[in-house]
Amino acid sequence: MTFRNTTRAWGTLSKSLHWLIVLLIINQWFIASRADALPLGPAKIAALGWHKSFGITILALAIIRLVWRWLNPVPSLAGVAKAWERVLAGFSHFLLYALIFAVPLSGWMMSSARNFPVSWFNAVQLPDLVKPDRGTYELMHDAHGLLFAALVCVALLHVLGALKHHFIDRNDVLKRMLPFGGVK
Numbered sequence: 312m313t314f315r316n317t318t319r320a321w322g323t324l325s326k327s328l329h330w331l332i333v334l335l336i337i338n339q340w341f342i343a344s345r346a347d348a349l350p351l352g353p354a355k356i357a358a359l360g361w362h363k364s365f366g367i368t369i370l371a372l373a374i375i376r377l378v379w380r381w382l383n384p385v386p387s388l389a390g391v392a393k394a395w396e397r398v399l400a401g402f403s404h405f406l407l408y409a410l411i412f413a414v415p416l417s418g419w420m421m422s423s424a425r426n427f428p429v430s431w432f433n434a435v436q437l438p439d440l441v442k443p444d445r446g447t448y449e450l451m452h453d454a455h456g457l458l459f460a461a462l463v464c465v466a467l468l469h470v471l472g473a474l475k476h477h478f479i480d481r482n483d484v485l486k487r488m489l490p491f492g493g494v495k
């Protein structure tokens with residue numbers, strides 16, 4: 312396993328970023344559900360503070376991931392998948408990237424519009440993205456939930472695609488993204 316990608320396999324950094332972001336997104340759902348179940352008070356505000364900080368972390372990791380992708384070869388699906396599968400994979404990857412930016416940005420805008428400043432683990436104070444405004448808050452609140460639902464749907468199709476490659480087509484597409492897939 313190499314640190315950088317090759318034209319055949321994902322490197323350690325790309326794989327680590329992929330799986331770290333997946334775990335953090337699942338964690339975001341758990342924290343949001345916990346915050347939702349709490350009455351208004353310090354515990355709810357603290358839970359939302361964790362949700363916002365982890366959400367900003369996902370945004371930062373998504374930026375690193377795109378920069379790293381641009382600096383590295385991208386493992387090819389040519390010869391592994393059919394043309395229509397490659398188009399579908401490219402489109403769904405584009406949507407997944409767009410959503411891992413749009414979900415945290417809509418959350419950040421929601422908080423700014425509600426006049427709740429956003430910090431990263433109380434260590435870095437982040438600027439407000441929009442001015443306080445009730446209408447913008449409601450719009451971003453709905454957008455945050457809908458974009459998350461869209462992310463779940465596209466991610467499920469993405470998982471089905473990965474499983475099809477592994478169990479039906481029996482190629483290395485899933486193995487080359489697994490931490491110890493052994494594809495060089």
Ligand code: HEM
Nearest residue numbers: 336339340343363366367369414415418419422429456459
């Ligand atoms: C990829 C990152 C993120 C994911 C997957 C995510 C997911 C979610 C989910 C599933 C909910 C509950 C659904 C709902 O109430 O509509 C939620 C609520 C919330 N999120 Fe996020 N979120 C992310 C990032 C952020 C960020 C960066 C912020 C702010 C800086 C944020 C602020 C909030 C707030 C304030 C709520 C509670 C909304 C309410 O009052 O009902 N989120 N998020």
Ligand code: HEM
Nearest residue numbers: 333336380386388404407408411466469470473484485488
């Ligand atoms: C929230 C969940 C997920 C998100 C947001 C996500 C996102 C992405 C993105 C954006 C790519 C494209 C990488 C690039 O071209 O730079 C990718 C690749 C990949 N993902 Fe995921 N993923 C998720 C979950 C999963 C899961 C659960 C699996 C396994 C069952 C998986 C398997 C793969 C595989 C095998 C690739 C490589 C495809 C190829 O080599 O062309 N992903 N993922």
